[in-house]
């Protein structure tokens with residue numbers, strides 16, 4: 001489906017779609033959660049996420065940690081995946097090309113799918129534009145990661161597939177991972193001094209800090225794991241981090 005495809009969706013607030021999901025968070029999602037809850041990004045990571053800020057936390061009973069009864073406790077700052085639901089975005093590579101897919105309704109869902117409007121209308125209603133814009137800006141870091149890795153790794157001596165495999169394993173580990181200051185900085189913009197009055201300015205400051213960190217980093221493993229986690233958090237495949 002593209003933006004002109006027929007699509008409509010009526011949410012009947014049953015809360016079923018807020019259970020039993022794996023919801024990937026971007027750096028901008030974490031920022032929006034923090035601002036909506038009036039906490040720092042470090043507190044947002046600790047309270048609402050797992051895997052270093054990159055996945056929304058769910059309880060042992062399968063409910064999103066932000067669910068209050070059948071209502072979202074952070075509706076204004078809900079992540080992009082929640083805004084898009086029941087649509088998902090598919091990307092082939094790090095171009096801006098996008099395709100939308102319709103996701104299956106959650107078991108017992110009271111929501112109603114239809115075709116009375118277009119995908120574009122649904123996206124506008126859910127206010128996804130700031131999220132997509134911010135994600136595109138963070139995506140501009142991926143080529144910087146690739147350039148820096150290529151500059152400091154001699155792939156005649158290091159086996160590229162094994163290097164990638166190790167990076168993916170490290171980035172996607174939910175525990176027991178190595179300290180990684182770049183990953184910490186990717187999700188915790190406040191702790192690296194990027195808090196500004198508005199979100200777009202925060203993202204600008206954050207991108208500048210992250211760019212400097214990437215250029216200064218001397219350990220390829222640190223760069224590679226951070227690149228993979230950023231790529232995944234933005235909805236790309238891990239291989240987009242290192243081609």
Ligand code: SF4
Pocket residue numbers: 017018019064065066067068071072073074075078079082
């Ligand atoms: S953040 Fe809100 S909308 Fe998203 S899964 Fe949690 S409760 Fe549901």
